[in-house]
Amino acid sequence: MRRARGAAPSLIVIGGGFGGLAAAIRLQAAGYQVTLVEARERLGGRAYQLKQDGFTFDMGPTLITAPELIEQLWQVAGRRMQDDLEIVPLSPFYRIYFEDGRHFDYWGTAEADEAEIARFDQADVVGYRAFLRHTQAIYERAFADLAARPFVNLPSFLRVLPELVRSGAASSVYRLAARYFRHPYMRMVFSFHPLFIGGNPFRASAIYSIIPYLERLQGVHFAMGGMYSLVRALERLFHDLGGIVRCNSPVEQILVENGRTAGVRLAGGEQLRAAAVVANSDVTTMLLKLLPAAYRGRISTARLRRAHYSMSCFLLYLGVRKQYSQLKHHTVFMPDHYRRLIAEIFDGRGMPQDLAVYLHAPTKTDPSLAPPGCESLYVLAPVPNLGHGIDWQREGPVLRQRIVRMLEEQLGLEGLEQHIVVEHRFTPLDFESQLGSWMGAAFSLEPTLTQSAYFRVHNRYGALPGLYFVGAGTHPGAGIPGVLLSAAVTTSLVMEDLPLAAAARIADASPA
Numbered sequence: 001m002r003r004a005r006g007a008a009p010s011l012i013v014i015g016g017g018f019g020g021l022a023a024a025i026r027l028q029a030a031g032y033q034v035t036l037v038e039a040r041e042r043l044g045g046r047a048y049q050l051k052q053d054g055f056t057f058d059m060g061p062t063l064i065t066a067p068e069l070i071e072q073l074w075q076v077a078g079r080r081m082q083d084d085l086e087i088v089p090l091s092p093f094y095r096i097y098f099e100d101g102r103h104f105d106y107w108g109t110a111e112a113d114e115a116e117i118a119r120f121d122q123a124d125v126v127g128y129r130a131f132l133r134h135t136q137a138i139y140e141r142a143f144a145d146l147a148a149r150p151f152v153n154l155p156s157f158l159r160v161l162p163e164l165v166r167s168g169a170a171s172s173v174y175r176l177a178a179r180y181f182r183h184p185y186m187r188m189v190f191s192f193h194p195l196f197i198g199g200n201p202f203r204a205s206a207i208y209s210i211i212p213y214l215e216r217l218q219g220v221h222f223a224m225g226g227m228y229s230l231v232r233a234l235e236r237l238f239h240d241l242g243g244i245v246r247c248n249s250p251v252e253q254i255l256v257e258n259g260r261t262a263g264v265r266l267a268g269g270e271q272l273r274a275a276a277v278v279a280n281s282d283v284t285t286m287l288l289k290l291l292p293a294a295y296r297g298r299i300s301t302a303r304l305r306r307a308h309y310s311m312s313c314f315l316l317y318l319g320v321r322k323q324y325s326q327l328k329h330h331t332v333f334m335p336d337h338y339r340r341l342i343a344e345i346f347d348g349r350g351m352p353q354d355l356a357v358y359l360h361a362p363t364k365t366d367p368s369l370a371p372p373g374c375e376s377l378y379v380l381a382p383v384p385n386l387g388h389g390i391d392w393q394r395e396g397p398v399l400r401q402r403i404v405r406m407l408e409e410q411l412g413l414e415g416l417e418q419h420i421v422v423e424h425r426f427t428p429l430d431f432e433s434q435l436g437s438w439m440g441a442a443f444s445l446e447p448t449l450t451q452s453a454y455f456r457v458h459n460r461y462g463a464l465p466g467l468y469f470v471g472a473g474t475h476p477g478a479g480i481p482g483v484l485l486s487a488a489v490t491t492s493l494v495m496e497d498l499p500l501a502a503a504a505r506i507a508d509a510s511p512a
């Protein structure tokens, strides 16, 4: 990693999730020499892939909601995304089943959505129009500006505070939905979106109500070949730009010299030197475990230990020798005791009494993901993270049985159990052991008002020059759009702090 005189200065990105890949591409395209070091065998992070016996499963994200943010990565590289990747719009976006057996198809167009809403409560059609106007205003006045700028000092945050307050940021997503919708099911449909990014709809800031607006604006998309084809395309793009990827290389420690970041030490002892390090690995694990103790601020350490972490997920990947017509590409099941379930997931002890599940049936869009006549089903149940006293070794198999029974009895997936030919699961313990997630949280810090923007872990680490964060735990937060925006914010800070000439001077001054 010693830089030859005249060559581009070296940067390291730790972790190949979407945030790390996007930051690596942006920095490499800007002229730095970037090495991406990944602990696991392959890149992708939460967007990993599992293949067995002709079944292909995406293990994490399945919905693309802001394709233009992905396209930007090809644009900064001077290329066209369409040449490397096929992203297709879905219609409907998803189907939501309720406990009474009825369902709601969400199409994302005014006419179709209003017709669906009218089937539940005609009065809510008017509420829906007002809800859309409100969320559009939040998007245009607060979100678009807020998400794309760094909040690394208090004045930068205070400047946007009045606009946030005017947008109703202090209210919750659920309260906003309840203001515009009368029917309890419509309140669920237009408030559950924070769960996509690990948030509690009853306390996530109403700013997050923009998610359904964003979906309507840009659509809900899927990458043909599975979401992992997006990971592969990003890896190829980075590689074509001259970036270096090292998998099976867990970082054990951040190196510090002369009061600034000097690189990383890998498990096994190898040291990689760099002018700056961008960490995409879990922010809390990084700050509490990989950073030398002298650089862990006492206040920030205490805050991170006390912080609220997002929920986790219990996932089943089921290869099924049958297809089910009642499923759409994305299908959600919501229980009547929605509020109780959310309270139990975020604040309870032990396993929740109720279940909400999300099913991914990608063969509805891309039949190549399972053998003919079969389904590569992915079932996700939001569950408490590891801080809630659940023994997952014991409870995991019990929950698995409950989920399969519920799918058979309540969603009518007849004979599901007997048609399963491939089965894997991913539990909160796996989020901790395989991804290094603090508390086994699926989405890092919970997105609450007091853990967002200036109050989230900053994109630039103030206590140690040359260390930056990108991904779900930093601003603006989790979700593919969130982490891609964080990559744009973080790389702009790196380039501001280390214009190429300055980065070169630092690299030249450091020992070989």
Ligand SMILES: Cc1cc2nc3c(=O)[nH]c(=O)nc-3n(C[C@H](O)[C@H](O)[C@H](O)COP(=O)(O)OP(=O)(O)OC[C@H]3O[C@@H](n4cnc5c(N)ncnc54)[C@H](O)[C@@H]3O)c2cc1C
Binding pocket: 014, 015, 016, 017, 018, 019, 020, 037, 038, 039, 040, 043, 044, 045, 046, 047, 059, 060, 061, 062, 063, 064, 065, 196, 197, 249, 250, 251, 252, 280, 281, 282, 313, 315, 380, 434, 435, 436, 442, 443, 470, 471, 472, 473, 477, 478, 479, 480, 481, 483
């Ligand atoms: C089940 C699930 C479903 C989701 N569905 C959606 C969806 O449909 N749409 C959407 O927009 N979002 C979705 N999300 C959220 C979204 O997937 C994540 O917020 C996003 O992918 C996180 O990206 P990240 O950049 O933070 O990195 P991560 O994906 O968290 O990757 C971090 C990487 O760092 C590596 N790493 C960790 N420690 C080290 C170390 N010490 N050394 C080297 N490498 C290390 C890890 O191995 C990993 O590869 C979902 C999340 C989950 C869990």
